[in-house]
Amino acid sequence: MTNERPTEQKAMPTQRTPGQSVTGVSTANHENGDSQSVPDGHKIDDRYNFHDASFRRHYQLNYSDGAHDYESYYAPAYRFGYELAEEHEGADWASVKNEAQHHWQMKHGSAWQNVATAVHYGWREQRDPDALRVQHHGEYDDYRKSFMAHYADAHGEGGGSFEQYEPAYQRGYDLAIDPAYRTHLWTEMEPELRQYYEEEYADGSVSWEHYRSAAQYAWHDVRAMGV
Numbered sequence: 760m761t762n763e764r765p766t767e768q769k770a771m772p773t774q775r776t777p778g779q780s781v782t783g784v785s786t787a788n789h790e791n792g793d794s795q796s797v798p799d800g801h802k803i804d805d806r807y808n809f810h811d812a813s814f815r816r817h818y819q820l821n822y823s824d825g826a827h828d829y830e831s832y833y834a835p836a837y838r839f840g841y842e843l844a845e846e847h848e849g850a851d852w853a854s855v856k857n858e859a860q861h862h863w864q865m866k867h868g869s870a871w872q873n874v875a876t877a878v879h880y881g882w883r884e885q886r887d888p889d890a891l892r893v894q895h896h897g898e899y900d901d902y903r904k905s906f907m908a909h910y911a912d913a914h915g916e917g918g919g920s921f922e923q924y925e926p927a928y929q930r931g932y933d934l935a936i937d938p939a940y941r942t943h944l945w946t947e948m949e950p951e952l953r954q955y956y957e958e959e960y961a962d963g964s965v966s967w968e969h970y971r972s973a974a975q976y977a978w979h980d981v982r983a984m985g986v
Contacts, residue, residue, distance in 0.1 A: 810841065810884050812937040817880050827873070836874035839863065840881025852882055899932055902980060909976045914969055927970045930955070931977030945978055 814837040818829045827833065839859075847855050859878060860871050867874075906928040910921045934940055934948055949971070956970050 811837075812933060812939055813884055814877075814881065815939060816933060816937060817877070821876060827869075832869055833874065833877050835867065836863075836869070836877035837881040837884075840878035840883075841885045842881075843878070844882045844885035852879060898936070899929065902932060902977065903928075905980055906973070906977060909980075910973070913972055913976075917969070919965065919969075923965055924969065924973045927965065927973035928977040931974035932981055934974075935978045935981035945975060948978070949975075 811834075814834065815829060817837075818833050822829075822833060843855065843859055860875070863871050863874070863878070906925070907921055910924050910928075914924055930952065934952070940948065952971065952974055953967065956967055960967075960970065
């Protein structure tokens with residue numbers, strides 16, 4: 760008689776407690792800025808907190824009725840979606856949606872239909888954060904002409920289209936309007952922006968100097984309007 764090994768199923772992420780990853784591995788080094796190896800040998804950097812500004816903005820635009828607050832009700836959903844994307848690298852949303860719904864309903868008190876959009880946004884934020892910035896274009900469009908004029912003056916002759924630079928303008932805009940950074944100065948934001956740039960633009964498609972110039976212009980342009 761042969762012994763068959765049981766089929767292993769990949770666990771869905773659960774809400775993370777301090778010092779613990781979605782796979783149960785200690786993340787003590789994460790919180791000091793280091794990456795932590797997980798059992799499969801990959802390294803996952805916990806950059807969730809940097810994306811929190813985008814989640815808060817999405818919450819403001821989509822759940823403004825105030826029926827539920829951000830911290831206790833929606834933040835776990837955004838984080839669940841974000842970590843779900845980390846755990847299922849290479850998978851598409853359609854292939855994990857049903858499993859995600861089942862897991863959420865088993866582990867959380869909030870109804871899936873109330874948080875599904877937030878979970879999906881968290882997933883998309885982890886996969887391609889810059890692509891989501893256009894979702895906040897309601898007020899952004901008011902500034903876009905100014906950003907295009909700055910691009911033409913500062914970067915137009917250096918090669919590269921406005922579309923290549925626009926994520927930097929969008930990033931500066933998002934940071935400027937986010938309540939979490941309302942009292943911050945640009946000098947306080949720049950190191951965080953640099954870290955984000957180095958993680959997202961490792962291919963060097965846009966130089967740091969040009970990215971910083973665009974983001975800084977957007978930041979100051981928005982702040983000058985008293986936002």
